[in-house]
Amino acid sequence: MSEVKRHKTHKKANISDVAKKAGVSIKTVSRFLNQEKYIREETKEKVISAIKALNYSPNVQARGLRGERSYMIGLFVDDLSGDYISKVQRGILSGCEKEGSHLVVEVLSERGSAAKVRDLLSCVRFDGVVLTPPVCDDMAVLNALRDAAIPVVRLGAGIPVPDMALAEIDDYQAARDMTDYLISLGHHSIGFIKGDPSHGSAHERERGYIHALQAAGIAVKSELIVQGMFCHSGGREAAATLLALDPRPTAIFSSNDEMAIGAMASIDAQGMKIPDDISIVGFDDHVMSQIVLPPLTTIHQPIEQMATEAVSLLGKVTKQDKSMLQTRIFLEYDLKVRKSAAPLSC
Secondary structure: OOOOOOOOOOOOOOHHHHHHHHOOOHHHHHHHHOOOOOOOHHHHHHHHHHHHHHOOOOOHHHHHHHOOOOOEEEEEEOOOOOHHHHHHHHHHHHHHHHHOOEEEEEEOOOOOOHHHHHHHHHHOOOOEEEEOOOHHHOHHHHHHHHHOOOOEEEEOOOOOOOOOEEEEOOHHHHHHHHHHHHHHOOOOOEEEEEOOOOOHHHHHHHHHHHHHHHHOOOOOOHHHEEEOOOOHHHHHHHHHHHHOOOOOOOEEEEOOHHHHHHHHHHHHHOOOOOOOOOEEEOOEOOOOOOOOOOOOEEEEOOHHHHHHHHHHHHHHHHOOOHHHHHOEEEOOOEEEOOOOOOOOOO
16 A cells, blocks of 8 residues: 655745734734835834744735735846946845835847837836836837836936936036046047947037047047947957057047957057056946956946936835936946056156
């Protein structure tokens, strides 16, 4: 006779169990989970203790059905690769942890992906969506989200949209500061590697470079401005173009670090030394900027903090403060002076 082994199944704790163990009402536990205000600290401690003791994990979908929030935050990007997007995801996840929300990432690799957005919105009810460049300037995507009444925070956008919040640094002023720094080192012939024209920040950084030269009485030469498309290969090719000029520039300002690192490879391939033969600076403070030799002078922008702030802002909008949709958050940037730029030797 075969023996049938019976295994005990452990019932997963629910909100009622937490309320009973904490000695409070189910409504109080629900208010705590929804991060509502005006709950006494003593009560919070009882609920937290009960949650830990029971190893209680709230069901996000069930929470969404009980209230107006879904506890789902969307992140729409055009490409998942790269240091920038990694930092954005870390920042959003940090914000989601504080808000008790979950992150859903969607890749919109083609412009005008309104149909794909509408299909996604028919399946997932988002509390809000964070958009990165260039998706944040795709009007078809913006209109699809607007039609669905989804709160949006855009990171580093170029096109002004009055009913969607924005988190960014002052790319224009940061680029002016970096160009001024090179000018202070004695450089007047400064090559500029510009970024993807579909990104608003690319235009602002180029504008900052041009205005800094003009303010210093230095002629702006079109041959010193080369397209790099915000990628490593683009930076390498752009640097090769600049180095072929006669005379070549004494410094290069790459409008992102990925292109700057590509440019450094091109400079090295020609047997030149940085910064002895030519100075180079970047923008973004990429994870590799401190590892390359020499370490790269760059603009640090707080990408993770920007993304965390975006989630916090969406939480406020979800809690009926619709005025937050008009918010424009400016975060501070830093010029990180390292060893890739030096005074021009006479």
